[in-house]
Amino acid sequence: MRRRLLAASLELGVPVVLVAGWWLWSTRSESFYYPPLPDILSTFADTWLFERVADDVLPSLARLAAGFTIAAIFGIGLGLALGLSRPARLTLAPTVEFLRAIPTPALIPVAIVLLGIGDTMRVTIIATACVWPILLNAIDGVAGIDTTLVETARSYRVRRLDRVRWVVLPAALPQIFAGMRTSLSVGILVMVVSEMEASTNGIGFFVLQSQRTFAIPEMWSGILLLGILGYALNFGFTRIERRVLRWHRGWRASALGAA
């Protein structure tokens, strides 16, 4: 109990100390580039509560959501297919490894040429970056499924589609979720990058625009917002994961207890 209390107070305490430190250090700051934290916070309130939410935050989130969803559908679908078929996996492994090694921002110029400068390009870029962690984790999860589970399903003549939906997919889901969590942070990163190129709105656009027009507190407030958004999205995602994978935590705990 005392240890948990200590852990909780540290969890809360560290950010509080960091913010207080920043506050103290920056209050007397004369530097143009490092404005006092109170200035940044008041700018933050003016800018993001809720003036520019519809202009910049919602477009950013919409792009992220679209890109992430497309990546999840492709990643899980293709991951199931490759995970289930060893020949397909072996055939495509070098290609997948090569494509995934390309830093996605390097593809932005190509995407602009092929898809123009609209949201299609941005969503495509986000989806491309997000698909790899999901795909690779899905392949691993499917390929590593316990053979006894598969044999059981086979011995009961469970049809292929039912087998994939009710046995293979749930068995791989813990790993797929781990991949999606990674993809989410990658997605935010690429979202910002994609908005810094040929864009007219979005948080990334706002940060770059602020810097270019020497609106330094605005720039900082945008960065702060990205941090908060990333944190909140990850928090929300972890909540969903815990709910969906409730069985997994219980099962693992009982497996560890028995061993």
Place this chain on the structure above:
Amino acid sequence: MSLLEVDRLGMHYGQGRRVTEAIRDLSFAVERGELVSVIGPSGCGKTTLLRCIGGLLAPTSGAVVLRGEPVTGPPDEMAVVFQEYNRSLFPWMTVRQNVAFPLRGKGLTKHARRERGEEAIAAVGLTRSLDHYPWELSGGMQQRVAIARALAYQPSVLLMDEPFASVDAQTRADLEDLTLRVRDEFGVTIVLVTHDIDESVYLADRIVVLSPAPGRVQETVRVELPKPRDQIETRTLPEFTELRTHVHRAVKRPPEGV
């Protein structure tokens, strides 16, 4: 004609010099309603044999024949209870879902699936745990769920692969009696693989003793102990001790013609 025939079954793994022969020229038959236990020293190919019978593994030679038809894949009228209950039950499904899941392919309505599942769960005495996850239950209870799942499938042949090897002695005795009871209740033929001589004698109508690898039939022993079997009375009968000694010797004896 016997319900199930294992006909000169042979199985080897690997190729060239690294080839391992698991079973060789193995034949026996199982009659309807019989409980046949297969016993042999470890590594004699018991599990390979069971997987071949269940259509999970294609034999290298010979055949498994069910009602006159060769088995080429898992037959509709067979169900398997694996040794590793904790790996054979789906941890993301509740007890109820685990038991009803295999019935999806049987062309039953959702309601009928549910009912059949609940009936089977009641037969193994787990009605109170219907909505629990398997990992919330003890090992013995988990194996009961696996047995319920097999019963709900209503197979004519139930294959059991060392089903009680990883539970404690008391639970094991309970599960043995449960097996005998549901055998009568559901009228199912059972082939049970075990390495436990006492268990094979206690449960079986007939014991097939396998030789060390490559497994062949060393001897078939008919068990004519009175029924219903009783954990205390049956095991103290002189016939039980005799059979047990006999089977023990058969397991130890080097195979003929070697």
